[in-house]
Amino acid sequence: MEQTVKSLRILVTGGAGFLGSNLIEYLLAQGHEVVGIDNFENVSPQNLDYVADHPRFNFVKHDIQSPLDFVGEIDQIYNLACPASPIQYQKNPVSTLRTCFIGVDNLLNLAQSRGIRILHTSTSEVYGDPHINPQPESYWGNVNPFGPRSCYDEGKRVAEALCYAYREQHGIDIRIARIFNTYGPRMSSSDGRVVSSFIAAALEGKELEITGDGTSTRSFQYVTDCVEGLVALMNSDYNNGPMNIGNDEEFTIQQLAEIVVELVVEMTGKPKVTIVHRPPVVDDPTVRRPQITLARETLRWRPTVQLREGLRKTIQWHIEQGGISRAK
Numbered sequence: 373m374e375q376t377v378k379s380l381r382i383l384v385t386g387g388a389g390f391l392g393s394n395l396i397e398y399l400l401a402q403g404h405e406v407v408g409i410d411n412f413e414n415v416s417p418q419n420l421d422y423v424a425d426h427p428r429f430n431f432v433k434h435d436i437q438s439p440l441d442f443v444g445e446i447d448q449i450y451n452l453a454c455p456a457s458p459i460q461y462q463k464n465p466v467s468t469l470r471t472c473f474i475g476v477d478n479l480l481n482l483a484q485s486r487g488i489r490i491l492h493t494s495t496s497e498v499y500g501d502p503h504i505n506p507q508p509e510s511y512w513g514n515v516n517p518f519g520p521r522s523c524y525d526e527g528k529r530v531a532e533a534l535c536y537a538y539r540e541q542h543g544i545d546i547r548i549a550r551i552f553n554t555y556g557p558r559m560s561s562s563d564g565r566v567v568s569s570f571i572a573a574a575l576e577g578k579e580l581e582i583t584g585d586g587t588s589t590r591s592f593q594y595v596t597d598c599v600e601g602l603v604a605l606m607n608s609d610y611n612n613g614p615m616n617i618g619n620d621e622e623f624t625i626q627q628l629a630e631i632v633v634e635l636v637v638e639m640t641g642k643p644k645v646t647i648v649h650r651p652p653v654v655d656d657p658t659v660r661r662p663q664i665t666l667a668r669e670t671l672r673w674r675p676t677v678q679l680r681e682g683l684r685k686t687i688q689w690h691i692e693q694g695g696i697s698r699a700k
């Protein structure tokens with residue numbers, strides 16, 4: 373994995389979020405200086421408690437829908453700012469689209485004016501409910517442009533198109549990571565994302581609710597693998613187009629639920645909770661698995677954390693939080 377050794381000043385938007393806060397921790401550990409930006413739309417400021425006093429960390433509360441001219445000298449931009457769970461991005465779908473278009477436009481402008489590289493975090497949701505499995509980067513997707521999820525799915529697609537346009541028209545040095553389901557410590561347990569919701573419910577002794585019959589599949593990537601993939605992509609020479617960053621092991625939602633229930637019993641001695649099924653969610657993809665050949669070959673990166681190992685770490689973190697959710 374090619375990685376930078378020089379100390380840089382790096383801007384991370386969405387820095388108070390699940391992935392952003394883990395990325396900031398990693399970049400600081402590498403010796404970089406980090407400027408974090410977040411509007412705290414979807415998370416509480418407590419997510420940054422662990423780095424708040426770090427001498428190489430600065431934070432600015434700001435919405436990327438407004439220009440970022442105030443940012444001092446920087447060498448790289450990671451854009452992670454965007455509501456990421458269906459509950460969060462559907463609360464204010466117009467704002468979600470604005471963050472994806474106007475916000476990304478502001479960041480690309482910043483990259484252009486400074487002549488620096490920007491990595492934008494896209495998503496597996498650009499593939500929608502895919503007709504092919506696994507999904508390679510060359511697949512154009514099957515997305516509903518007029519539905520409850522379209523503010524996010526189409527927002528992320530237009531953001532990719534904007535990155536492409538800036539690269540072609542202005543020669544901006546862009547990286548696009550299409551991230552697949554990622555989980556781990558600091559992911560809010562109340563924003564409806566499946567892994568943290570299951571863990572929180574099992575720890576609270578509540579039923580695990582599966583929407584649909586449980587046969588839908590997902591591939592779950594542990595957060596450290598994702599962060600290492602993002603940093604490797606940022607520091608690689610690859611700017612030809614989007615790159616999948618995910619774990620290519622596929623599980624059904626039913627399997628995930630059963631593993632979480634089993635691990636929580638094993639780690640806490642609490643009684644086993646039951647798994648129940650609710651009606652399916654509109655436009656929820658039935659399969660989801662990344663083809664990661666491009667990342668493996670280009671970055672010499674690969675996910676290394678197995679699902680059970682990552683779930684243990686995540687459950688342990690939830691136990692240490694005393695079940696307190698840090699979401700808004």
Ligand code: NAD
Nearest residue numbers: 386389390391411413414435436453454456495551553554
């Ligand atoms: P998150 O909700 O924990 O973090 C997103 C952060 O962005 C939040 O702290 C939120 O307050 C902030 N934000 C939202 N709109 C903003 C705005 N207009 N200006 C400034 N800050 C804003 O989500 P996450 O899981 O950490 O996701 C980070 C990025 O990665 C997102 O862009 C998301 O789409 C992408 N992604 C995540 C996953 C995943 O599985 N976690 C998968 C695919 C893509």
